[in-house]
Amino acid sequence: MGRSSAIAHGILAVSIVVIAFPLYYAFVISTQSLDEVTSLPPKLAPSTHLVQNYADAWARVGMGRLLLNSTIVALAVALGKIVISLLSAFAIVYFDFRGKQLVFWMIFITLMLPVPVRIVSTYQVVSVLGWIDTYWGLTVPLMASATGTFLFRQYYRTIPDSLAEAAQLDGAGPLRFLWSILLPLSTANIAALFVILFVYGWNDYLWPLMITNSQEMRTAVIGIDALIPRTSQLPEWNVAMAAAMMVLLPPVAIIVAMQRWFVKGLVETEK
Amino acid sequence: MRRAVFRNPWLPYALVAPQIAITLVFFFWPAFDSLRLSLYRASPFGDRLIFIGGGNFARLLGDPAYFRSAATSLGFSLVVTVAGLAVALLLASLANARIRGLALYRTLLLWPYGIAPAVAGVIWLFVFHPSFGVLPYLLSFVTAYQFNWFLKGWVALMLIVIAAIWKQFGYNLAFYLAGLQAIPGSVLEAASVDGAGPIRRFFAITFPLLSPVTFFLFTLNMTFAFFETFGLIHAVTQGGPGDATSILVYRAWKDGFDGLQLGYSAAQSVILMLLVIALTAAQFRYAEKRVTY
Numbered sequence: 096m097g098r099s100s101a102i103a104h105g106i107l108a109v110s111i112v113v114i115a116f117p118l119y120y121a122f123v124i125s126t127q128s129l130d131e132v133t134s135l136p137p138k139l140a141p142s143t144h145l146v147q148n149y150a151d152a153w154a155r156v157g158m159g160r161l162l163l164n165s166t167i168v169a170l171a172v173a174l175g176k177i178v179i180s181l182l183s184a185f186a187i188v189y190f191d192f193r194g195k196q197l198v199f200w201m202i203f204i205t206l207m208l209p210v211p212v213r214i215v216s217t218y219q220v221v222s223v224l225g226w227i228d229t230y231w232g233l234t235v236p237l238m239a240s241a242t243g244t245f246l247f248r249q250y251y252r253t254i255p256d257s258l259a260e261a262a263q264l265d266g267a268g269p270l271r272f273l274w275s276i277l278l279p280l281s282t283a284n285i286a287a288l289f290v291i292l293f294v295y296g297w298n299d300y301l302w303p304l305m306i307t308n309s310q311e312m313r314t315a316v317i318g319i320d321a322l323i324p325r326t327s328q329l330p331e332w333n334v335a336m337a338a339a340m341m342v343l344l345p346p347v348a349i350i351v352a353m354q355r356w357f358v359k360g361l362v363e364t365e366k
Numbered sequence: 367m368r369r370a371v372f373r374n375p376w377l378p379y380a381l382v383a384p385q386i387a388i389t390l391v392f393f394f395w396p397a398f399d400s401l402r403l404s405l406y407r408a409s410p411f412g413d414r415l416i417f418i419g420g421g422n423f424a425r426l427l428g429d430p431a432y433f434r435s436a437a438t439s440l441g442f443s444l445v446v447t448v449a450g451l452a453v454a455l456l457l458a459s460l461a462n463a464r465i466r467g468l469a470l471y472r473t474l475l476l477w478p479y480g481i482a483p484a485v486a487g488v489i490w491l492f493v494f495h496p497s498f499g500v501l502p503y504l505l506s507f508v509t510a511y512q513f514n515w516f517l518k519g520w521v522a523l524m525l526i527v528i529a530a531i532w533k534q535f536g537y538n539l540a541f542y543l544a545g546l547q548a549i550p551g552s553v554l555e556a557a558s559v560d561g562a563g564p565i566r567r568f569f570a571i572t573f574p575l576l577s578p579v580t581f582f583l584f585t586l587n588m589t590f591a592f593f594e595t596f597g598l599i600h601a602v603t604q605g606g607p608g609d610a611t612s613i614l615v616y617r618a619w620k621d622g623f624d625g626l627q628l629g630y631s632a633a634q635s636v637i638l639m640l641l642v643i644a645l646t647a648a649q650f651r652y653a654e655k656r657v658t659y
Contacts, residue, residue: 098464098466098572100465100646102460102461102463103460103461103462103463103465104465106457106460106461107461107465107471107475110457110475110536111471111474111475111537112538114475114532115475115477117489117493117532118478118489119499120492120493121492122652124492126488129466132498133498135498135503136455136503137498137499137500145394148526154457160544161574174398178384179384179385180385180610181385181459182381182385183380183381183382183384183562184378185381186375186379186381186382187382187634189371189372190372190373190374190377190378190381191373192378192379195378198386201386201389201390201394202385202389205389205393206646207639207642207643207646208393208394208396208397208639208642209593209642211596211615211618211619211635211638211641212397212400212592212635212636212638212639213393213396213397213399213400213635213639214618214619214622214623214627214635215400215403215623215630215631215632215635216396216397216403216632216635217392217396217397217623218622218623219396219399220395221400224649235388235392236391236500236601238384238388238649239385239388239389239392239393243387256371257374259371260371261437263371263372266373269372269374269377270377272372272447274451280400295481296482297621298481298482298483298484298485298597300482300483300484300596300597300600300601300620301596301597304597305623305654306591309583315485316482316485316597318602319485320484322380323488323491323601325515327611330498331498332492332495332498333545335488335492336489336492337447339485342485343480343481343483343485345483345525346480346482347477347478347480347481348480349472349480350439350476350477350479350480351477351654354472354473357476358472358476359455359630361537
């Protein structure tokens with residue numbers, strides 16, 4: 096047993112180092128001067144230009160605005176999806192109404208219509224609404240969520256009927272029941288969904304690329320494109336890596352900070 | 367099915383209204399519009415649409431570049447998925463022991479999931495940089511071959527494959543570890559007593575018992591590689607060099623937004639839509655089978 100667990104620790108430690116290396120390398124580059132970045136052999140130790148590179152990256156692409164946009168988009172998409180799917184799951188589980196099957200299937204079918212399969216026409220719809228280059232266009236169209244609805248539906252169905260009946264006997268209406276009983280019971284599911292959706296909203300690329308055309312409305316993952324040195328440009332990879340570090344930090348930090356819910360979310364949303 | 371508890375003539379409709387409104391306006395309308403648009407092409411001045419029936423589809427199916435792109439997408443997705451899962455499963459099986467600190471390992475493995483594919487791509491772009499990157503530098507001691515993604519299609523493809531695998535790897539490993547921990551040790555011990563060696567035990571017991579995890583990870587990685595690597599391609603290789611990394615989603619976007627060939631792009635969307643429907647159907651059939659198993 097002792098030997099096999101030593102092997103296990105060894106394998107996991109090596110995997111972790113290999114996985115972490117590119118990030119470490121990116122960080123190291125982001126602290127070097129242009130001369131150090133372009134020298135051979137590559138230098139693998141941090142240097143002294145951290146502040147200057149990050150300040151450069153910040154100023155050149157308007158990083159403050161980009162990060163603000165990403166924060167707004169990620170929060171709005173995550174919270175919007177949670178609220179909308181929570182409400183529709185509540186209706187589907189706790190009410191009988193004409194057209195319920197139809198509603199259920201409509202939500203189900205959205206699973207088969209991700210953005211890449213309707214690129215040009217979704218752009219046209221957003222443009223008809225006058226939502227190009229706006230926060231509305233960046234967020235609202237992404238707020239429908241079949242996975243969220245199914246997750247809450249699945250969870251509500253495990254809650255005994257007697258709970259709702261008791262609430263009814265006490266004179267609580269459906270909205271009261273939702274707010275005071277169901278919502279507090281759902282916090283773990285909400286947190287799980289929040290981490291997944293925040294990361295998704297922050298990292299989404301195709302949608303903001305289509306919907307925005309001014310640098311002020313770009314999100315961070317797209318806005319840093321301008322800093323990637325192309326063939327004919329000065330190879331300022333130190334500045335590009337500083338920008339990359341700033342963009343990847345928020346979602347990674349949320350995953351690490353909310354790890355328990357993140358794992359729950361990964362498992363639950365893919366069922 | 368649960369007995370519906372509450373009664374109200376309008377409330378349930380109000381509760382589903384936001385979801386249904388967004389679904390209709392941003393999913394169904396564009397989907398139908400893609401179908402319609404795929405039958406048209408824009409006039410030379412782009413001011414009106416000309417009906418051409420199946421013309422766009424005929425053009426696509428007669429275009430070798432489109433088949434190359436389909437082959438690239440499929441090959442790319444399969445390599446990312448199969449190679450990524452095989453290595454993760456191998457390491458997870460070797461590391462499968464009752465060990466302390468599994469939660470800490472999990473954190474240290476899972477964080478790359480939070481990195482956007484485009485950002486992962488930028489980092490690997492520099493790791494692979496032909497003049498300054500650490501990888502070509504190390505390889506230069508082994509071979510005189512120039513690993514230059516500016517010029518060589520397969521190097522560019524390798525770059526995005528590695529960036530994609532890297533992003534998913536810790537995640538795959540963490541799920542396999544969790545799956546392995548759930549297999550009762552007594553089963554493996556019994557097989558061991560019966561004289562089954564480690565390789566036999568793996569293929570006869572571990573691998574079949576892990577099939578739900580493998581299926582889950584396979585679907586997830588394929589979907590990721592097929593649809594969510596757009597940002598990686600766009601930020602890193604722009605489909606090139608030539609069209610070496612031009613996967614289907616990237617092509618549909620480029621023809622629509624760069625080339626302004628709306629009908630042609632819509633026809634590609636329709637083909638992608640059929641693909642997603644087929645994949646979802648397959649997934650559900652398999653999932654149903656799995657329930658009875």
